[in-house]
Every structure is written in C-alpha cells, then in structure tokens.
Amino acid sequence: MIVTLRKEATEEEVEKLFAFIRDAGYEPRLVKGESKSIVELIGSGDLTPDDLLKFACTEKVHQIQKPYKRISLEGDRKPITINVKGRIIGGEKLIVFIGPCAVESYEQTDGIAKLISEYPVNDQIGGYILRGGAFKPRTSPYAFEGLGEEGLKILREVGDKYGFPIVTEVMSANDVPLVEKYTDIHQVGTRNFQNFKLLDALGEVKKPVLLKRGMSGTIQEFLLAAERIVARGNPNVILCLRGIRTFNDAYRNDVDVADVVRLKQLTTLPVVFDPSHSTGNRDAVIPVSMGAVAMGIDGLLVDLHTNPEEALVDGPQALWPTQGKAFIESINIIKKAQLEAKKYYITAEEARQQS
DSSP states (O other): EEEEOOHHHHHHHHHHHHHHHHTTEEEEEEEEEESSSSEEEOOOOOHHHHHTSSTTTTTEEEEEOOOOOTBBOTTTTTOOEEEETTTEEEESEEEEEEEOOOOOOOOHHHHHHHHHHHHSSSEEEEEEEEOOOOOOOOSSSSOOOOOOOOHHHHHHHHHHTOOOEEEEEEEEGGGGHHHHHOOOOEOGGGGGGHHHHHHHHHSSSSEEEEOOOOTOOOOOHHHHHHHHHHTTTOOOOEEOOOOBSSSSSSSSSSSSTTTTHHHHHHBBBOOOHHHHHOOOOOOHHHHHHHHHHHHHOOOOEEEOOSSSSOOOOOOOSSBBBHHHHHHHHHHHHHHHHHHHHHGGGHHHHHHHOOO
C-alpha cells in the first residue's frame, strides 16, 4: 500500500503513523516529492486502508494491484532518475550509451572514445556513457567471447581518460564482485534477464543495473525481473528494450521500441532502447533511434566502431564514425521537437475530465 500524506502533516503526526506501521509488521519508506510526499509500506501483513486513513497525516491510501509492487507507477508515485557521475538517466535530456560491442584492444577502445569525446552536450543530450563488452555471450562456441578482466581494465582506463562513466555486461552471480571493481553500471544481457541468482546478486550492490529485456520476454516478465533486483535492495534499475523474437524477419529482432510508451505508463523506472541489437543493421539505427526519441525514450545504446568491417563482434550493426556524427545530429533535432511536442500530450483520463 501507499499512503499519500497531507501537505500540512506535522513531523509528530507522521512519526505516529510510522510507529503504527512498524508495529503491524511493515517497514515504512518515506518518498518526498515536490508537491506530495508518500509512504510506501514494505512487507506483508493485515493492515487495511481504513487502518491508515484514521491518522491525521493521511490524505489517501492506494492499494498496489500490480505484482511488481515496488516499481509500479500506481498511487502518487513519480518516475525516478538515476545519476551516474552527472549523467541523469530518466530526466529531460537524452543519455547516450555508446561504444564498441566488444572491447578488442586498448587502441580500438581509445580511438572510439576519442570520437565520442567530440560529440556535443546540450539542452537535448545530457551526456555519454562508454559501453563495451569484456565478457561476450555468443551463440557460437567458436566466436570471440571477450578479453575478460583485461577488457574491463581497458574500458575503465579509457573511460577515466575521457571522463566517461562505463557500462559493461556481467554474466553470472560469481562475476559480480569482479565487474563491480571496474564498472559504473552493471548490464544484464537478454540471455540472462531471468537468471535469478544473478538478479539477486545485483540487488545487493549499490551501482545501477541496466536490465535488457529477454528476447522472448513479456512486459510483465520484464518488470518482474526488475522488481527482483529492487526487492533485494538496489532501487537503481534501468530498463532496456532491445528487440524481441517473433515471426517478423525484417531485422534480426522485431523492434519493440513502441513498448516504451506502455512501460512509462506502468513503472517508475527509466527506459532506454538499443537500436543496434534490435535491428542488427547499421543503416536502420539512425531512423529507428529517431522514432524512439519521438516516443519519449530516456536513452539510447548504440554500437560505434572505427572500422566496423574489422569488428570481432556484430560488425554489421556498428556505426561508422561519420554515421556516428549523423546519429548525434539526428537525435538532437528530434529530441528538441519531442520536448516541445510533449507539452501538448494529454491522457484519455485527462481528456474525459475536461469534457
């Protein structure tokens, strides 16, 4: 349940409510907003809304109906933002996660980061996060599977050189302590989105988690995977749409970017999109990204390589340097338009009330 507090509620009144909630076997969590503050009841017990409405500080009580209790947007909850070294994910500005699909060498990673360092930061784009895989789960057992810890060291060194936070994939619960030493954001890949031991382990760390949707995962399964991380103690989860497997074979995956609209109706968590893995086609990355920005995505994950034809992993989806510049210019234009257009957005419920 969620209790919305009256604006005039005193500290003494709130303390009485908290004591009552704790005595009933729950843990109260206060979330202060700009216009309203709410109290989330964590745990299970026999309290009813009427039990909470009798307190002077209570304005209203909302029972959460969704199975993902902690990340549901129900009640008076608001979307959260996640700050990663000054990059605000979930705010008004786009955050771009960009870099090679796999860390191949120091020279390769440094060359790509140098390109990114020349990209603009402005009213539309809030910053960049260097991405790169050190551990690569591959379908073929003969394919390049990453440099391991050496790749982590390279990514960290290059990120620090250019002032970029870094994000990289962690593949198992046993690898979490190692990756934690180097990364700023843990990435969970599509093959691991229901690896419950890994999700539990990431719930015990403090660094944010970028959770990719499973290739055959429903929206509810996706949100419950995120809920597991949050329920274990880590509230900083970023949802990443990356295409799903269907009968449609136009691209590598069926591009699921429109699901950002639904996710933002359901959850408090930021939502980002990976056009590179969704399409598997570098010529589709820019137009699909433009559509994602228009739909209100919080960030984009994009593969960039100095020479995609020599890339050891997913070369066909990586942008050439000149495409990288065009990508940034394109999303900058669309984001500016989206910020203006969203002022006119109105929900069906708001329209009904105004009729």
